[in-house]
Amino acid sequence: MEKKKYALAPCSGMSPYGLITRAASSDVVRERDDLISICMGATSADREGFKELIKKYPIIAVNGCEGACVDKILLQKGVKVSKVVNAQEELNSANLKPTDPVRLDENGEKCVELLKQKITKLID
Template structure:
């Protein structure tokens, strides 16, 4: 059993990037063993100051789009992820979508709930 699981959300400027960040925030607030990682700080850390922290807990990458940037950034740091949630792929199976990269409407809030549920399942699998 692990103490904590780190959630690494997409920081991209797409509607699903926003869904990723809000879902991670909500999931973190509802799960005592979840923490979140700032991917901007992670990718900018060329000195490796964050490396020890990144290796402390299992990480779930939460990618907004098919580019998989979160996984790529972590791989470039030598970090293997414990799980990946692909927001765009998961939402394909539902009749809702986010349309704005800056604001959530009621449909985008439904997307957040779907992704948060998927994150909770992933956390439970890893724990």
């Protein structure tokens, strides 16, 4: 039986949490054949082809924080996300906090690993 395919939509914010969502999402997509990733910048800008893409697969929003920008942007485009991960909430509950918005240090990599586990658990 073929696995259900999902699209991951990570936060594109310029906070350390945004970086963690993008790195974790990119890693998980690379490791699995039942996922694709959605570019939130292209989605926001109504780039050609993205209106169809965001409606093709159920979307897992990987929000960086409680602002839930991914959910809000997709809702503005007429798409309700099927599942949600809040990176800041997940990392806080594990006493982890990323510190750099553009580079992954050892702590950032720990954050990415935890978030990858949460995303994978949500899918499986």
